[in-house]
Amino acid sequence: MAADQHFFERVYEVAKKIPYGRVTSYGAIARYLGAGRSARMVGYAMNASHSMPEIPAHRVVNRKGLLSGRHHFAGTNLMQQLLESEGVEVQEHQVVHFESLFWDPLSELQGDR
Numbered sequence: 001m002a003a004d005q006h007f008f009e010r011v012y013e014v015a016k017k018i019p020y021g022r023v024t025s026y027g028a029i030a031r032y033l034g035a036g037r038s039a040r041m042v043g044y045a046m047n048a049s050h051s052m053p054e055i056p057a058h059r060v061v062n063r064k065g066l067l068s069g070r071h072h073f074a075g076t077n078l079m080q081q082l083l084e085s086e087g088v089e090v091q092e093h094q095v096v097h098f099e100s101l102f103w104d105p106l107s108e109l110q111g112d113r
Helices: 003-015 026-032 039-048 078-085
Strands: none
Touching (some): 003 026, 026 039
């Protein structure tokens, strides 16, 4: 298994645990995996997951709550629509109340490491 593929699988395991109606960031997943400077690689993993409906890639946003990966979803507003269907408010491509909806795998998954 290639190193990138192994990393992607680890990213997917974390992403599957993001609760409905919550969001996390690429960097938060990278930090949880012990690869704090690999936020971009997490983004690549999320982009590669679109054929895997069990991966909630729409719940992963940038560190400011922006839907920076939205252009990788089919349709013009699919990422936003998926979030809104979970009760997450989005305005101008940004999660409203990002701080209160933010799910940090470092604190939430302490026992899973």
